[in-house]
Amino acid sequence: MKKSLKLTTKFMLGIGIILLCAAGVASVVFYEYMKDLYIKEAYEKTDLVLGHIDATMEYVRDELRPQLFHALPKDEFIREAMSTSFVNKGIMRRFDKRFPDYIYRRVAINPMNPKNKADDFEADFIRRFSVTPFAKGGQGGLRDRNGWKGDEWKGLTTKGGRRFFVHLKAVVMEEQCIMCHGDPSYSPKSLIQRYGREHGHYWKVGDVIGLESIAIPVDDTFYQIRRVAFSLFLLGLTGTVALFFILNYFYYTVAVRPLKRVSSFFKSIVSGQKGLDVRFDVKGQDEISEVAESFNQMVSHLKKSQDERKEMEEKVRQAEKLASIGQLAAGVAHEINNPLSIILGYTRMLTEDCPANEQIKEDLAVVQNNARLCKKIVEDLLNFSRQTNLQPVKADINETIESVVSAMEGKFRDREIAIIRNYDRSLPVIGIDVDKMKQVFMNLLMNSFQAMYSKGAINISTRYDENTNGVLIVFSDTGCGIPKNIQHKIFDPFFTTKEPGYGTGLGLAVTYGIIKEHRGEISVESEEGKGTVFKIWLPLKM
Numbered sequence: 001m002k003k004s005l006k007l008t009t010k011f012m013l014g015i016g017i018i019l020l021c022a023a024g025v026a027s028v029v030f031y032e033y034m035k036d037l038y039i040k041e042a043y044e045k046t047d048l049v050l051g052h053i054d055a056t057m058e059y060v061r062d063e064l065r066p067q068l069f070h071a072l073p074k075d076e077f078i079r080e081a082m083s084t085s086f087v088n089k090g091i092m093r094r095f096d097k098r099f100p101d102y103i104y105r106r107v108a109i110n111p112m113n114p115k116n117k118a119d120d121f122e123a124d125f126i127r128r129f130s131v132t133p134f135a136k137g138g139q140g141g142l143r144d145r146n147g148w149k150g151d152e153w154k155g156l157t158t159k160g161g162r163r164f165f166v167h168l169k170a171v172v173m174e175e176q177c178i179m180c181h182g183d184p185s186y187s188p189k190s191l192i193q194r195y196g197r198e199h200g201h202y203w204k205v206g207d208v209i210g211l212e213s214i215a216i217p218v219d220d221t222f223y224q225i226r227r228v229a230f231s232l233f234l235l236g237l238t239g240t241v242a243l244f245f246i247l248n249y250f251y252y253t254v255a256v257r258p259l260k261r262v263s264s265f266f267k268s269i270v271s272g273q274k275g276l277d278v279r280f281d282v283k284g285q286d287e288i289s290e291v292a293e294s295f296n297q298m299v300s301h302l303k304k305s306q307d308e309r310k311e312m313e314e315k316v317r318q319a320e321k322l323a324s325i326g327q328l329a330a331g332v333a334h335e336i337n338n339p340l341s342i343i344l345g346y347t348r349m350l351t352e353d354c355p356a357n358e359q360i361k362e363d364l365a366v367v368q369n370n371a372r373l374c375k376k377i378v379e380d381l382l383n384f385s386r387q388t389n390l391q392p393v394k395a396d397i398n399e400t401i402e403s404v405v406s407a408m409e410g411k412f413r414d415r416e417i418a419i420i421r422n423y424d425r426s427l428p429v430i431g432i433d434v435d436k437m438k439q440v441f442m443n444l445l446m447n448s449f450q451a452m453y454s455k456g457a458i459n460i461s462t463r464y465d466e467n468t469n470g471v472l473i474v475f476s477d478t479g480c481g482i483p484k485n486i487q488h489k490i491f492d493p494f495f496t497t498k499e500p501g502y503g504t505g506l507g508l509a510v511t512y513g514i515i516k517e518h519r520g521e522i523s524v525e526s527e528e529g530k531g532t533v534f535k536i537w538l539p540l541k542m
Contacts, residue, residue, distance in 0.1 A: 016240070026232070039165060046216070049102065050214060060087050102214055104214050108210030109126055109210065111210065113200075116210075152170075167215075169211060171212060343371045347367050350364055395429060397473065398425070400432070402423075403438065417455065421460055436514045440515065452478065457477070460475055474535050474536075475533070476534075479531055487526060518538055
């Protein structure tokens with residue numbers, strides 16, 4: 001497979017193509033604009049020239065010719081002064097010498113002078129003028145898309161391999177021209193003698209007899225415009241290249257370099273070079289900063305997930321440990337319980353039947369007390385390992401706690417230990433196995449009691465947690481606290497910091513198991529010398 005382009009390369013290629021296209025489009029637009037501007041200027045110039053021609057012909061027709069007709073003998077016609085076409089051609093020959101780029105022609109389909117005969121291109125337009133009702137539009141009409149406006153046509157055409165702008169105007173027979181171009185019987189004799197009767201006669205008023213045109217070659221001008229447009233394109237291309245590199249540098253500085261920093265940071269996290277407790281230094285408030293901040297949040301969530309996971313693994317190990325130890329404890333307890341019962345039975349019998357020997361009685365009392373202690377340990381083992389079904393009922397958690405506290409409060413009072421109650425009286429009822437939960441609360445109270453030698457306080461609080469839809473129960477004491485290095489072991493079976501004979505190490509393990517049976521959570525926070533806090537969360541619905 002072909003290696004895909006990087007995002008930066010794609011972006012810069014896109015920018016380059018856009019800029020190149022923009023330079024090309026600008027050059028084309030400039031060329032078309034300048035061409036249209038030149039054509040518009042050509043329109044105005046040809047209008048000016050044809051206007052001058054019309055003015056000259058009107059002067060000959062309306063002023064000079066009538067005066068000469070009165071001054072000359074009958075049938076005399078001086079073409080140099082009386083023929084509008086001849087006078088106009090004479091003037092335009094001088095005009096052409098001064099402005100050789102302008103090509104003027106006045107032609108007809110059947111002219112008196114054969115030199116003025118229209119070529120095929122001109123003859124075609126004469127015929128088209130003949131069938132065009134230009135008289136209705138007049139000079140004030142709008143030019144259509146094909147260049148027609150009344151008795152005129154303007155546009156670009158090609159003749160002899162060259163392009164020209166051509167302005168054509170129809171020559172229409174008028175009343176003043178009928179004397180020379182109508183019935184030859186009425187034409188001046190000098191005109192008939194020079195040109196004959198076959199050509200240039202028999203026209204009627206309103207007939208299109210020819211046209212006059214001005215043509216301007218445009219190839220050189222268009223070439224110059226193209227050169228300028230191409231020069232502008234090259235200039236634009238140069239500017240585009242320069243702008244491309246400027247944008248490339250700017251884009252690298254503003255976007256690529258920060259993105260590379262972010263990417264390098266990401267890779268260091270993924271590769272394990274950095275832990276999940278690091279943060280990417282976010283500066284500014286742009287989109288890259290938002291991405292980096294989002295990544296920081298993601299890393300923070302991953303860190304919590306790795307921890308909300310290690311904790312779960314620890315709980316799973318704890319549960320598996322409890323299960324395996326529970327099975328072992330159950331077997332051991334059953335095996336030991338029967339011999340202990342026999343020992344206690346025989347020691348009781350011996351105590352009752354023995355002679356009045358105080359030393360023997362004291363020895364038997366020692367055996368009996370130690371047997372009872374062993375039996376208590378066996379009972380704790382059986383309670384820890386016993387797999388009983390929960391019998392949950394709707395109960396008030398505050399009343400359940402208070403029933404245990406009330407029963408033990410006198411014992412606490414003897415040591416000047418205060419019990420502070422902070423119950424949430426608005427707690428909803430909750431489904432629990434009341435007897436088992438009382439055992440939990442008794443274990444926690446006894447744990448706090450044994451952590452305080454005299455004077456202190458135990459704070460018990462309850463509240464409803466809307467976020468988790470559960471009840472939070474907190475037992476906090478001012479006791480000696482639990483060393484940091486053993487806090488993770490306190491829920492292990494048989495683990496205890498008490499002196500031998502003062503605890504089996506099963507109380508918190510049993511508590512942990514009961515809370516788990518209720519699908520709850522229990523955690524501990526403690527600081528040595530300052531006290532311990534046990535937190536219990538129970539779901540509102542099991």
